[in-house]
Structure formats: C-alpha cells, structure tokens
Amino acid sequence: MQKFYHILNYGCQMNESDAEHYAAQLEELGYHKNEDFRQADVIVVNTCCVRESAEKKILGKIGELKNVKAQKPEQIICIAGCMAQKDGEKLIKKHPQIDLLIGTSYVNSFKEILEDYLHDKHVRVHTEMLNNQDSEFEGERVRENGFSAWIPIMYGCNNFCTYCIVPYVRGRERSRSVENIIEEVKRAVAGGYKEITLLGQNVNSYGKDFGEKEAFAKLLKEVDKVEGIERIHYMTSHPRDMSEDVIKAVAESKHICENFHVPFQSGSTRILKEMNRGYTREKYLELIKLIRKYVPNAVLTSDIIVGFPGETEEDFLDTYNLVKEVGFDMIFTFIYSKRSGTPAAKMEEQIPLAVKKERLNRLMELQNDISLKLNQKFVGEVVEVIAEGPSRKNDKVWNGRTETNKLVLWPIEDNKFEVGQAVNIKIETAQTWILKGKALV
Ligand code: 5AD
Numbered sequence: 167m168q169k170f171y172h173i174l175n176y177g178c179q180m181n182e183s184d185a186e187h188y189a190a191q192l193e194e195l196g197y198h199k200n201e202d203f204r205q206a207d208v209i210v211v212n213t214c215c216v217r218e219s220a221e222k223k224i225l226g227k228i229g230e231l232k233n234v235k236a237q238k239p240e241q242i243i244c245i246a247g248c249m250a251q252k253d254g255e256k257l258i259k260k261h262p263q264i265d266l267l268i269g270t271s272y273v274n275s276f277k278e279i280l281e282d283y284l285h286d287k288h289v290r291v292h293t294e295m296l297n298n299q300d301s302e303f304e305g306e307r308v309r310e311n312g313f314s315a316w317i318p319i320m321y322g323c324n325n326f327c328t329y330c331i332v333p334y335v336r337g338r339e340r341s342r343s344v345e346n347i348i349e350e351v352k353r354a355v356a357g358g359y360k361e362i363t364l365l366g367q368n369v370n371s372y373g374k375d376f377g378e379k380e381a382f383a384k385l386l387k388e389v390d391k392v393e394g395i396e397r398i399h400y401m402t403s404h405p406r407d408m409s410e411d412v413i414k415a416v417a418e419s420k421h422i423c424e425n426f427h428v429p430f431q432s433g434s435t436r437i438l439k440e441m442n443r444g445y446t447r448e449k450y451l452e453l454i455k456l457i458r459k460y461v462p463n464a465v466l467t468s469d470i471i472v473g474f475p476g477e478t479e480e481d482f483l484d485t486y487n488l489v490k491e492v493g494f495d496m497i498f499t500f501i502y503s504k505r506s507g508t509p510a511a512k513m514e515e516q517i518p519l520a521v522k523k524e525r526l527n528r529l530m531e532l533q534n535d536i537s538l539k540l541n542q543k544f545v546g547e548v549v550e551v552i553a554e555g556p557s558r559k560n561d562k563v564w565n566g567r568t569e570t571n572k573l574v575l576w577p578i579e580d581n582k583f584e585v586g587q588a589v590n591i592k593i594e595t596a597q598t599w600i601l602k603g604k605a606l607v
C-alpha cells in the first residue's frame with residue numbers, strides 16, 4: 167500500500183526551504199506527495215507566527231484537521247515551524263488531534279522523530295531550542311519549483327528588532343560554511359536549477375559567527391563563479407549591515423541580479439530607534455545612494471511597517487515621503503501586529519486599527535502610482551525572462567521573470583516554451599505589477 171504525505175506551508179522563504187527538506191525526509195521513508203491533504207497519511211503544517219493574521223489562518227486550518235482526522239483516524243498530524251516553537255505544549259492541549267510538534271531546531275531530525283513515532287505512536291514534542299546546533303546541511307530537498315532553488319546560508323537572527331518574534335523562535339545566528347553552501351549550489355545547478363536564492367534572516371551578518379569580515383561579499387563572489395549558474399538572488403538584507411563590499415560584489419558579478427531588497431520598516435528616525443533598527447532615515451538614504459552609484463539600474467524593494475506603537479501622523483509622513491523619494495519598484499507593507507513577548511508589545515500608545523489601515527491604504531495608493539510609472543518605462547523595450555510556465559488563469563498565456571524579478575506575461579500562440587528557458591519579450595503594455603508583451607522567436 168502506498169503511503170502519502172501533504173505539507174501545508176505558511177510564511178517566509180525560510181519556511182518554504184524547510185518544507186522542501188521535510189518533503190525529502192518523508193520521501194526517504196517511502197511516502198509520496200498527495201495534492202489532497204485529506205487523503206494524506208502524514209500532514210505537516212509548517213507554521214508562521216510573524217503576524218497575528220498568519221496565526222489566525224493557521225489555527226483555523228489546524229481546527230479543520232480535527233474533522234479530517236476523524237474520517238481517517240490513522241492520519242499523523244505534525245505541526246512544525248515558528249508557531250510550534252512559540253506555543254509548544256499549549257497547542258496540543260487545545261488541539262489534541264496533533265501527534266507531533268516540531269520546533270525550528272529539529273528540521274534536520276524530522277525523519278528520526280517520525281520513525282520513533284511510527285514505532286510506538288506516542289505523541290512527541292520537540293521544542294527545546296538548540297542554539298548551538300550544527301548548521302551544516304547534508305540532506306536532500308524536494309523542490310516545488312523546477313528552475314529556482316532556495317539555499318539557506320544561515321539560520322536565526324541576532325537583531326531583536328522590538329516588534330519581531332523571529333529571534334525568539336529561530337534562535338541565534340548560525341552560518342553554514344562556504345564549502346557546505348557551494349557544494350549544495352553546485353548540486354542544485356547540476357540538477358538543472360538555473361536560478362538560486364541565498365536565504366537568511368539577515369544575510370549581511372553571514373559569517374560573523376565565525377569571525378570573518380565581509381564574509382557575505384566573499385560568499386557572493388564564490389557563488390558567482392559556479393559553472394552553469396544563471397541568476398543569483400539573496401534575501402533579506404539589513405540596512406545597518408549592508409556594506410559597500412556587498413554592493414560592489416553585486417556590481418562586479420556576472421550573475422548576481424541587480425535587485426536590492428532592503429527593508430527600511432519606517433522612515434522616521436525616532437521610530438527606527440524605538441524599533442532598535444540601528445540606522446537613521448539619513449543613513450538609509452545614503453545607502454540607497456551608494457547602491458545607485460555602483461548599480462545605476464538597481465531595482466529596489468522594501469518591507470515597511472505602519473502603525474508601530476507611538477507612530478504619529480508626522481512619523482508616518484516620514485515613511486510616506488521616503489517611499490516617494492526613493493521610488494521603489496515594489497514595497498511589502500504590513501500593519502504592525504502585536505507579538506507577545508517582544509518589547510514593542512508592552513509599549514504604550516498602541517495605534518488603533520482604523521488608523522493603521524488608513525495609513526496602509528495611503529501608502530499602497532502611492533506605491534501603485536510609482537510602480538506603474540516605473541513599469542511604463544519598459545514599454546517598447548525587449549527584456550529577457552526565464553519562463554516559469556503557463557499563467558494560473560489562462561494556459562495560452564505564459565509567465566516568466568526578468569533578472570530583476572519583474573513578472574512578464576506573453577501569449578504562446580503556436581510556439582512551444584520550456585520551463586526554465588530564457589525568452590526575449592518585447593513589452594507592449596505595463597500594469598502596476600505586471601508587464602505584457604510578445605515573445606521574439
Ligand atoms: N508586525 C508587522 N509586521 C512585521 N514584520 C515583522 N514583524 C512584524 C510585526 N510584529 C514584517 C517586517 C519584516 C517582514 C518579514 O515582516 O516588515 O521585514
């Protein structure tokens with residue numbers, strides 16, 4: 167009898183990468199992927215707790231699994247990831263349908279934990295944080311995407327931004343060695359992956375734990391040399407730690423994409439201080455200048471939080487005006503969400519939800535205008551994209567991304583394209599988030 171698994175993944179790219187490792191371990195134990203979680207013998211819910219909205223969605227799903235398991239009592243329900251780490255036993259008490267709880271330090275030992283469970287069917291909780299755990303990776307990953315591969319380069323975060331729960335659930339920074347990373351990059355490229363994304367909560371801190379200066383810039387140069395690689399991305403950068411050497415490494419490289427995701431979170435120096443971000447508005451703007459000096463066509467994106475405790479209209483306008491001044495290609499905007507256990511949760515002057523929503527809307531309207539104007543500059547230009555496959559809504563239309571991650575759609579007419587193929591597209595129309603054009607074949 168075939169055995170099946172299904173992974174319900176939530177949250178950031180690091181979680182997606184962890185999920186790929188869970189999938190590989192399940193396949194090593196003989197499980198096959200099933201698209202329908204109701205039919206699965208093992209369900210892994212890989213959770214996120216960065217905002218309350220994510221938690222609510224996940225708790226709803228865990229509740230739903232109770233009914234699913236009632237129809238299939240042998241089903242094994244495993245809750246993994248950041249919320250499992252944060253809430254531990256509390257989750258099992260509330261949701262007795264859970265069989266395994268796996269915190270963020272146990273991604274690599276999932277196979278053994280599951281084998282132990284299969285042996286005696288005793289509920290297992292592994293949420294003790296192992297801050298000194300080995301960060302090297304020797305396993306396999308089953309990747310969802312056929313041409314783009316996530317490669318974690320470090321785990322954890324030491325920053326303790328006052329709003330953020332991540333350092334509490336992902337532990338201290340631990341870097342993988344250059345050799346271990348390059349070995350995995352080479353394996354991915356040999357397996358047909360043309361694009362790789364180096365992942366870490368703060369990639370600019372890479373290697374600080376082994377006392378190496380400019381280790382991230384050096385790593386980028388090494389990855390750039392890997393034979394056969396076409397596009398290299400990395401995320402996430404911290405403006406305080408992003409060095410001139412990293413920017414130069416991007417500028418001088420052959421394959422590192424010229425998009426810079428540099429979250430500034432707030433444009434108000436006063437709020438940045440309250441957030442413990444370690445830079446001012448002026449320093450951030452200097453960094454943007456430096457990026458544009460070395461990489462004139464840099465595509466800039468950012469994360470922003472609105473409604474941090476104590477944020478006045480004036481503070482918000484600092485954020486608004488910074489967005490206007492820089493002209494980001496895209497921003498990811500978040501309403502501040504109180505995370506219990508973080509310093510900001512205890513701050514007075516929490517901002518009413520209606521005010522936060524109104525600020526978010528103003529910011530999004532501004533950005534829509536900016537993104538559209540920047541995209542309109544592409545009309546009439548030819549861009550190279552890597553084909554990702556048919557679009558979700560219409561299989562006669564394909565989509566792909568440019569080097570700087572812009573989404574492009576084109577009709578396939580009588581032509582055939584392969585996933586991962588480089589295609590030249592002449593752009594005809596621009597929308598806020600998409601470019602549309604014709605393939606030059
Ligand atoms: N509330 C809202 N947004 C948050 N982020 C992190 N913590 C919170 C929070 N408590 C945002 C930051 C970060 C992104 C991944 O999530 O902008 O860059």
Ligand code: SF4
Binds near residue numbers: 327330
């Ligand atoms: Fe959270 Fe700040 Fe670390 Fe990012 S850098 S994960 S926002 S603490």
